[in-house]
Amino acid sequence: MTNEKLQDLLDVNELRLTDDETVRMISLFQKMNGCEASLSDINTDNVDIMVHVQPLTNVLREDFRDQKFSRESLLEGAPEHTEDSWQVPILVK
Amino acid sequence: MKYYISEISAKGSVAVDDNILVKGTPASCGSRMLESFVPLFNAEAVDRLINAGYEISGKTNIGEFSLDLLGETSYFGECTENGNLVSAAASLVAKGDIDAAVNTDVSGYPRRAAAVSGIDFLKPTYGTVSRYGIVAAVCSAEQIGVSAKNAKKVKELISVIAGHDSKDGTSLPADSYSYELTSASGMKVCIIKELFDKASDDVKKSVSDYADKLRSVGVTVDEVSVPEVFAIHAAWNILLCAEFCNNVSRFDGVKYGYRSENYKNIDELYVNSRTEGFGFITKASVLYGSDVLSKGRYNDCYDKALRIRRVALNKMKELFASYNAVLTPVCSQKNYQPYEICDAFEKAYDENLFTAIPSITGLPAMVTKGVQLIADSFCDATLLSLADSVEETEVM
Structure with missing residues (x-):
């Protein structure tokens, strides 16, 4: 991790x-990057990704x-x- | 030292963590960012407790978004007893001020808290308790669980809050689950050697003593090797931070929460509100999460971690083909002393070694007598039965 890269993330x-x-x-970050070395202990060449622990399906409801x-x-x-809106600074003059 | 962020009823017997919504009561998540946030509705778990006749005592202090060890990164300050860190909810249960607490297990904090305070905590199978109305931090892993003095009380409350909720897209379809307590005699448990070896001597003794207690009630206890635990640990921390980074992007000082007084344009409003509103542990988690999702790092980190999640689950399923449960330490040490807040991320990262498996796999985990038991999905009753069998020997 460099100052420049950290600034990008910020x-x-x-x-x-x-x-x-x-x-x-x-x-x-240096420590975290060191810990990531253990990821290569496991060969995942033939392993599918698992985004979620349960087999999720789309949940649909009546459109109302x-x-x-x-x-x-x-x-x-x-x-x-304001009376009817969130207030933020002026975006466009 | 603040145990309650908001007190609701002096007659209440159940506390809820401050990242679980109670209508009309502030939900700060231990963060300055949400100090002034007052929700408009109850979490499903809170509604179920109230409908079943339980009264909520108040909202208990937690660390910022429950990412830390025991609540020490809370904007409202840490809780200590005899010079050691304790979590607010677990301490109130241990002292008998309340019968139980409902906590969100994001990355193991309530499990560590139960171990330190000597109470029980069940993190149920992911999807069995609705997550509707918790402040989302790590959606694919966080789960509401129950802290209480013994397994029977945990069973009582988990039976109330578990079951399908159509408002939560990750809620599983069963309307209710059986948590029937049975004899542990004849069950088989294994200890993961690699986690045992990483604990301090007094924690090792707790695990060994608990193994002996299990044997005394007719449980067979073996030792197994799972060298994958270190990769699983690294993978969990990657997924934790990646999901967290996305979840907290919604806090921008516009629609709710903290807004800096120091801004001249919209960019400064965002940056200053988030910089002043978040503590160091949140910033570190966001930055690391953003890094592992970035081009060039995504494949080696995030994608790899998602594959290791499957390896972890498969490995545990292999163990459950031969064993009813897995026994591990839940902390590296029996107590934690207060420390400098900038060290929080690193400390939590290290301790996640012991809590990572249930977090990354969604498997149920129970902490009792300072140790952790892990079972197969939907075998929460096995965990309660093991814990209860040992607790019964101490009552007699």
Whole structure:
């Protein structure tokens, strides 16, 4: 892990680290990368991937309109909102 | 030291972790990001408990998104007793303040907590308890379970909360499951040598003592070698972080949760809200998860881990062809001392060695008397029966 690559990951994930945290994170990544060596202990050439532990199938329901929560109650949880919308800084001038 | 993040009823006998939703009561997940989040509905497990006549005592303190050892990364502070870390829910159960607690096992925290506090915890077979109304962190593995002082109480509560829920797409179809307790006599259990060898001497003694107790109730105990455990451990940490990274991308300071006061545009709103709202363990998990999903790393890490998940399940099924359950340590040590918060990711990563198999495979696991028992899917009753058989010998 390099400072440059870490910065890319931070940008992708909308995060920042302090200088101290950056040093810690790079050392952490070095350890994690070392642990990954054990992955090659298992030959998976003829093994299929297993995304989920249960055999999932699509769950379908009747197509109907269901407004479980009111707009007002959903807006109440927002850090900032107008009368009928979430409020964010101006995106386009 | 905060055991409850929100107290609901002094008469309540069952606590729920703070990542399980109770309508109108804050659900912080131990994170500043969700400090002010108040849900609009109950988790299915909470509804089932209330409908069955149980009263909820409150929301117990957990580590940030339940990723850590015992809740020590909570934004609200850690819980300690006699200088050692304890988890809030397990400690309340152990002290008799409540009869039971409902916890989300994301990566083993309630199992470690039960071992440290000397209580029982069952992580049931994945899909048998609805995940509707928990704050999703690692969807393919997290599962609601029950902590209580003994297997009989665990059985009582798991019987209430298990069963199909159409609101959870990963909920299995059976409406209910049998958790009937039977005699353990005649059962066969094996100890995984590689995990036993990695534990401290006092934990090894706990496992050996428990094996002797099992033998005293008629259980055969052997030792087996599963050298794959180290690759399974690495694979689990990859899947854990990859799924977690995607799940917490929704926390952006717009629709709910924490919003920084320091921003001039939408980009700064996102970045500053997430940077100030998340602790180090969350940031480390997100960054590692994002890395293993990135081009160039995906095939060697994430794809490989998904294949190892199948190998892990097949290996366990092989063992269950000969044994009713597997016995392992659940922690490397009997107690944990408080430590610097920036070490949390590394410490949790290391300890996941012992909890990884049930997490990555969805198999049921039970912690009792400081050790972990793992059984085949839908054999949760076997775990309860083994634990109960040993506990009964101590009552007599």
